[in-house]
Amino acid sequence: MTHQVVRRVHELGPDIAALAEENEQLGRLSGETVALTRSAGVMRMLQPAKFGGHAAHPRDFAEAVMALASYDSAAGWVCGVAGVHPWEVAQLHPRLGEEIWGEDQDTWIASPYMPNGVAEPVDGGYSLSGRWPFSSGADHCEWDFLGALVGDGAGSPAAPPTVLHVILPRSDYEIIDDSWDVIGLSGTGSKDVVVQDAFVPTYRAVDQTDIMEGQSADRHGVTDTLYQLPFTAMFPLGITAAVIGICENALATHVAQQKDRVAVTGVQVRDDPYVLYATGEASAEIQASRVQLIDGISRLYDQIDAGRPVSLQDRSDVRRNQVRCAWRAVTALDGIFARSGGNVIRRSNPLQRLWRDAHAGLAHMIHVPGSTYHGNALTQMGFELPPQMRVLI
Structure with a gap:
């Protein structure tokens, strides 16, 4: 339903x-x-x-x-x-x-999680400073989740590194208004935020590993299936879903524009087998992306709900497929964009904006396929993954 x-x-x-x-x-x-x-x-x-x-x-x-x-x-x-x-x-x-x-x-909460700041331990919490790009929707959010490295007491990250997720109210950070000038997803307002010596009480900070492994939920007695899901499955879910939705919009726009278009040869596009083939293929690929993304998170949910443990292989398979969903959908968009006619490049044509938005979304770190595919192949072979490869799996 x-x-x-x-x-x-x-x-x-x-x-x-x-x-x-x-x-x-x-x-x-x-x-x-x-x-x-x-x-x-x-x-x-x-x-x-x-x-x-x-x-x-x-x-x-x-x-x-x-x-x-x-x-x-x-x-x-x-x-x-x-x-x-x-x-x-x-x-x-x-x-x-x-x-x-x-x-x-x-109340809305922004981010990013990348550890661009240093959180120096102080009595009762941390003193945080740093600058973070890509805080999507920051203008309309009253809190911000930020990634930070625990400091060594002298302003530098301690070794070995410990990554925290910290959350601050709007009064503790500055949004840099002129920091978002991009070719795609312009409307997201994903501006830089700056923090200078803000106090973060202990309860507003959590070790990233605790979130990745579900230990924080257990510590606070949160047992709902929803909140037991892996961070590495949940965090990418909405981002990939947005990319697929953009591609669905682009497909619908393409179809509407092609319905009555006449090619330079004088042939109506609805009689052009090449454009129609590309459109049909793109429709199938974008639909497949939607189905596979939902299937992955649903299987994990059902597994946890039934009390069965989620293995590294399970997580890796879902991440692999999530990345592939995004690339499959955007590749399909490329195919129809190339067959939409010369007018597609006009700024007045919304299809060019959607094409730019989809590619901007593909550039997000969770859509970079290299280490995700590499790690998945290793898990299939039964090998251990190095720590840096496990971060996003």
């Missing part, structure tokens, strides 16, 4: 789509887009029920993100990235959830 949030996205879809170009020009989501997105409830899909969230099956979250991205790339991307953050908060100290959602259950 289709989740109510997915149905709501489709109800609001035409209004959301009408604002996509404005978001592109603004370099961030417009206030109206944010209001519509909040109304749909996509960002609360994985949020705990006690804080007004849906605590939904991750399959439903992925479908909601795909639906939203099929109307506006930027809105879908922001929810695909930031929509996972409530899932992580659910596994942390209960005090944190009260701080974030106690007064407003529609």
Whole structure:
């Protein structure tokens, strides 16, 4: 059964789509887009029920993100990235959830997790400084998850490195307004954030390994199947879902434009077997990407729900397929883009924006295939993975 949030996205879809170009020009989501997105409830899909969230099956979250991205790339991307953050908060100290959602259950949380800062241990927590790029939707978020390396007491990372996820309120970081000038996903407003000597209490910090291995959830007595899923399956889920939704939008746009197009030869495109072949093939590939992405996270969910352990091989297979889903969908988009006619390169044609957005999404670190495919092949052969290769698996 289709989740109510997915149905709501489709109800609001035409209004959301009408604002996509404005978001592109603004370099961030417009206030109206944010209001519509909040109304749909996509960002609360994985949020705990006690804080007004849906605590939904991750399959439903992925479908909601795909639906939203099929109307506006930027809105879908922001929810695909930031929509996972409530899932992580659910596994942390209960005090944190009260701080974030106690007064407003529609409060959004940004990121990035890359360890670009240094967290120096101090009494009661850490002193954090650093600069982080790619904080998607930062203008509309009141908190930010940031990655940091534990310091050595002299401003440098300690050895061996320990990576933390820390979360700060809006008052503790600065958003750099002129830091987002890009060729794709412009409307996401994924700006840099800067922190200087901000105090982070211990309960707002967690060892990345604890999140990766589910130890934080266990420590705080969080036993729901949703919050037992691996971070390395959940974090990429929304991002890949957004890319697939963008490609679905591009396919629909291509089909609509080709219906009445006449080629330079005077032949109507609906009579051109080459364009039609490419369109049919792309449709199948994008659909396959959707199905495989949902299948992977659903199998992990069912496995955990049945009390069966999730192995490194299980995680690696899901990550391998998730990466492939993104590349398969964007490759299919490339095939129809090349057969959409010369007018596709006009800035007034939305298909060129969708093509740029999809490729920008493919550049995210979770879509880099090399180490993921490499690691999966090693796990299939029964070999141990080096620590640096296990991080994203």
